Amino acid sequence: MQQDNANRQSDDMHTRIADALSKISICTRSVAQYGRSHPIIDEMVGNAHQAVAQLLVIQPTLAIAAGESYLALESFPIEDGSGTLTAFAETLHARKVTELRLISGITPAELIDFAEILSLSPENLAIRGGISSEMTRRQISHIQTFSGVLPTESREAKDPADIYEESIMLVEQAMKAVESGLQIPVPEIRAVVAESLHSLIKDDSALLALTGIRSYDHYLSEHSVNVCILSMVLSKDLGLDAASTLELGISALLHDVGKVFVNPDIVRKPGKLTEEEWQQIRRHPAEGARALAGLPDLPALASTIALEHHVRSDGSGYPAVSMTHRPHLLSRLVAIVDTYDALTTERPYRERWTAQQAIAWMLYEAPGQYDRQLMARFAARARLYPLGSLVRLKKGDYAVVVAGSNAHPKQPTVRIITSADLPKDAPIEIDLFTNTDPAFEIDSIAQPVEVLLPYADRLVAV
Ligand SMILES: [Fe+2]
Ligand SMILES: [Fe+2]
Numbered sequence: 001m002q003q004d005n006a007n008r009q010s011d012d013m014h015t016r017i018a019d020a021l022s023k024i025s026i027c028t029r030s031v032a033q034y035g036r037s038h039p040i041i042d043e044m045v046g047n048a049h050q051a052v053a054q055l056l057v058i059q060p061t062l063a064i065a066a067g068e069s070y071l072a073l074e075s076f077p078i079e080d081g082s083g084t085l086t087a088f089a090e091t092l093h094a095r096k097v098t099e100l101r102l103i104s105g106i107t108p109a110e111l112i113d114f115a116e117i118l119s120l121s122p123e124n125l126a127i128r129g130g131i132s133s134e135m136t137r138r139q140i141s142h143i144q145t146f147s148g149v150l151p152t153e154s155r156e157a158k159d160p161a162d163i164y165e166e167s168i169m170l171v172e173q174a175m176k177a178v179e180s181g182l183q184i185p186v187p188e189i190r191a192v193v194a195e196s197l198h199s200l201i202k203d204d205s206a207l208l209a210l211t212g213i214r215s216y217d218h219y220l221s222e223h224s225v226n227v228c229i230l231s232m233v234l235s236k237d238l239g240l241d242a243a244s245t246l247e248l249g250i251s252a253l254l255h256d257v258g259k260v261f262v263n264p265d266i267v268r269k270p271g272k273l274t275e276e277e278w279q280q281i282r283r284h285p286a287e288g289a290r291a292l293a294g295l296p297d298l299p300a301l302a303s304t305i306a307l308e309h310h311v312r313s314d315g316s317g318y319p320a321v322s323m324t325h326r327p328h329l330l331s332r333l334v335a336i337v338d339t340y341d342a343l344t345t346e347r348p349y350r351e352r353w354t355a356q357q358a359i360a361w362m363l364y365e366a367p368g369q370y371d372r373q374l375m376a377r378f379a380a381r382a383r384l385y386p387l388g389s390l391v392r393l394k395k396g397d398y399a400v401v402v403a404g405s406n407a408h409p410k411q412p413t414v415r416i417i418t419s420a421d422l423p424k425d426a427p428i429e430i431d432l433f434t435n436t437d438p439a440f441e442i443d444s445i446a447q448p449v450e451v452l453l454p455y456a457d458r459l460v461a462v
């Protein structure tokens with residue numbers, strides 16, 4: 001089944017690449033025919049750019065091999081129904097291009113320039129020093145061409161640990177920039193979040209594991225990167241498209257930039273905050289939103305999320321908003337993963353909670369603060385009750401979770417392991433979703449040692 005899915009995804013990718021390359025090829029032909037300033041060119045370039053940019057969200061670099069009369073991706077020829085790709089391959093081949101690379105950040109202007117270069121005859125290009133030097137002369141950096149033997153450098157995606165490190169570095173740079181009124185490195189942030197997303201789409205386990213490792217020194221930047229990763233994972237689960245998920249990731253990474261204006265001693269203070277200190281904390285959403293508003297290339301969502309990530313669905317939280325104001329869906333999503341990440345991190349004023357404790361608190365102790373549907377999806381993903389976890393039921397029995405469902409994360413199937421009224425060695429399984437007896441409801445997550453408590457006397461005797 002997994003193999004089938006992988007094949008389907010790769011077929012889909014080939015179809016989309018074929019479509020994007022056809023559009024580039026049509027642009028190239030049209031620029032050669034009508035010249036770059038003809039009104040028809042804008043629309044064609046717009047179509048080609050949109051198709052390519054969408055692909056580069058999923059895969060930040062596309063390396064297309066160009067044969068004499070075919071194009072190939074990772075050694076597989078790209079199917080060409082209309083003959084457009086064959087013609088494009090021949091155009092590239094005649095100009096000695098053996099590989100074409102399209103890189104995230106590509107602009108419509110670069111596409112027009114590239115099309116114009118390809119409209120030059122091979123002889124004319126040779127006089128100008130070849131296609132690569134013409135591309136460099138026109139400062140095209142997101143389209144690259146290689147000639148001769150295919151480049152041997154690795155085309156593999158970056159190591160998730162490197163992506164994580166780079167994200168930490170960039171968020172720290174962004175915070176320094178906000179503090180000193182300098183420019184936030186938006187293109188670099190966009191590129192690294194796209195790498196994260198690409199890595200998550202392929203396999204989310206490595207990056208998710210990294211969100212669980214904490215070091216006290218870099219709390220704020222690690223927290224920001226974790227919120228970025230967790231937001232994108234939840235967005236992917238909800239079925240949001242790659243472009244929206246990327247915008248969300250960028251915004252989530254910057255959600256706490258307003259904290260640079262909070263005195264670090266307050267953030268690290270172990271004791272209770274004074275009213276004045278608390279007020280400083282409550283200002284960080286508005287400060288962050290102000291710093292991010294209207295920045296070129298940054299999604300408008302970034303400012304919205306910075307402002308709304310501490311607003312709660314029941315009207316609590318900050319800044320104070322009218323009861324009729326409903327925060328943006330993605331602000332409500334970030335509010336959930338933000339709280340979850342904060343609770344599962346050790347802070348000077350409290351110990352680190354387990355994932356299950358954090359989810360249980362958000363579901364049971366703070367009901368109404370978080371979007372119910374999003375919370376259910378998140379609980380399912382974070383596995384409120386992972387398989388094998390030990391729970392205490394309301395009637396006092398202990399049970400092990402043996403099955404669960406995404407639709408009902410609070411009601412898994414459990415197997416009772418200790419019970420006052422069940423005969424010894426008679427494990428029974430109960431599906432808590434269909435079971436209506438409140439005595440069997442889950443009361444709390446249990447620690448393994450608790451299960452031994454009823455037998456304490458006997459254990460001591462041994
Ligand atoms: Fe915050
Ligand atoms: Fe936060």
